[in-house]
Amino acid sequence: MVLRKAGAAAAAAVVVTFGFVGLVSVGTFAASGAPQQAANNLGLSSGTVPAAYQPLIQQWGVLCPEISPPMLAAQLYQESGFDPSARSPAKAYGMAQFLEATWATYGTDGNGDGKRDIWDASDAIASAATYDCALAHDVSNVPGDRQANMLAAYNAGPYAVIRAGGIPAYRETQGYVRSIQALARSFTAPAAGAGAAVTVSHQAAGAIYYAQTKLGTPYLWGGEGLPSQNGRFDCSGLTQAAFESVGIKLPRVANDQWYAGEHPSRDQLRPGDLVFFANDLNDPRSIHHVGIYVGGGYMIDAPHTGAVIRYDRIDQRDYIGATRITQDGAEALPVRAADGSITGGGGPSGGNPGAGAASPAAQALAAPAPGLPGTTAASRPASPAAALSADGQTPAKS
Numbered sequence: 001m002v003l004r005k006a007g008a009a010a011a012a013a014v015v016v017t018f019g020f021v022g023l024v025s026v027g028t029f030a031a032s033g034a035p036q037q038a039a040n041n042l043g044l045s046s047g048t049v050p051a052a053y054q055p056l057i058q059q060w061g062v063l064c065p066e067i068s069p070p071m072l073a074a075q076l077y078q079e080s081g082f083d084p085s086a087r088s089p090a091k092a093y094g095m096a097q098f099l100e101a102t103w104a105t106y107g108t109d110g111n112g113d114g115k116r117d118i119w120d121a122s123d124a125i126a127s128a129a130t131y132d133c134a135l136a137h138d139v140s141n142v143p144g145d146r147q148a149n150m151l152a153a154y155n156a157g158p159y160a161v162i163r164a165g166g167i168p169a170y171r172e173t174q175g176y177v178r179s180i181q182a183l184a185r186s187f188t189a190p191a192a193g194a195g196a197a198v199t200v201s202h203q204a205a206g207a208i209y210y211a212q213t214k215l216g217t218p219y220l221w222g223g224e225g226l227p228s229q230n231g232r233f234d235c236s237g238l239t240q241a242a243f244e245s246v247g248i249k250l251p252r253v254a255n256d257q258w259y260a261g262e263h264p265s266r267d268q269l270r271p272g273d274l275v276f277f278a279n280d281l282n283d284p285r286s287i288h289h290v291g292i293y294v295g296g297g298y299m300i301d302a303p304h305t306g307a308v309i310r311y312d313r314i315d316q317r318d319y320i321g322a323t324r325i326t327q328d329g330a331e332a333l334p335v336r337a338a339d340g341s342i343t344g345g346g347g348p349s350g351g352n353p354g355a356g357a358a359s360p361a362a363q364a365l366a367a368p369a370p371g372l373p374g375t376t377a378a379s380r381p382a383s384p385a386a387a388l389s390a391d392g393q394t395p396a397k398s
Helices: 009-024 054-060 069-080 100-106 121-138 146-156 158-164 171-187 202-213 235-244 327-331 360-366 384-388
Strands: 274-278 287-295 298-301 310-313 319-325 342-344
Touching (some): 069 121, 121 146, 171 327, 235 287, 235 298
Antiparallel strands (some): 287 298
């Protein structure tokens, strides 16, 4: 989390503090598996998806009208953090976290090499879209938001959605739908030509105020402001503490904080947005630094060992972009273990269980019962049809 030193920091403090005080007062699912053109062809926000996967997600994200590239990216991020080698205790594998039985039905040759490889990113992305669209077809007669119903089927199984006539009353399933749709907004390109209004939310203003009270505090790598650390911070520790002071719990590391909201363009920045810096501007996994934007091209940040929390300019060569933090965006983020692996979804405060949990549909197949608990996609049944027979009935398909 090292940022190059910027000049005129003392002068910047005077200018920015004064300025801040003023401010605060696709077509249809094709049986062949070939993507079709659709009205859901939303662009991916720059820097949110590793460059190698962006064309694939843009291509397969319009396979059917119920999905979009940002939504597909949100699912893949929550499943594995775009890691093609991810594996879970539930024996779900690859970027899209498929069980082998599910892969046998929905595995898709995304790169045309004649193989369906669960570990190949192009195949995993194509297969995730194929599975989504199969679920969308299974619940296509259910009233309500078609994408929300598809996401609910992904989490709870199609029969649960059909039986409920929409999103079932499983707390986790409802949370999963909210989380993916909130995360999708983080992956959606900002609208062109939408200039930034100079408005600052109470939470953004509070986060800036908190950071300002820490100006001059020495940097500590790994610092979270604890008494045992003499109240010192590193860059993401400072931003986490600043937003926790206004009731928003962010993940600990900068490249996870990057996904906690939408991404305004440079000319749309507002005070309180988080600004990020990366070693590779085409790969958000290389984000190494974060600060809190305060206006006038400056941020408050904890720069590096030997420095203090201060004002720095954001216009640097490694600037990758910004995030406008929201409560929904923060709560939608996946939960990580100490080793960085994703252990569940729904944000730091909980929500969806980890990849090892059994799904409502899978549990129903073993022991049908009302009020079934929730799941993640890692343990989804081998086919939507399997979940449809959970109580011995198989609703007719359209």
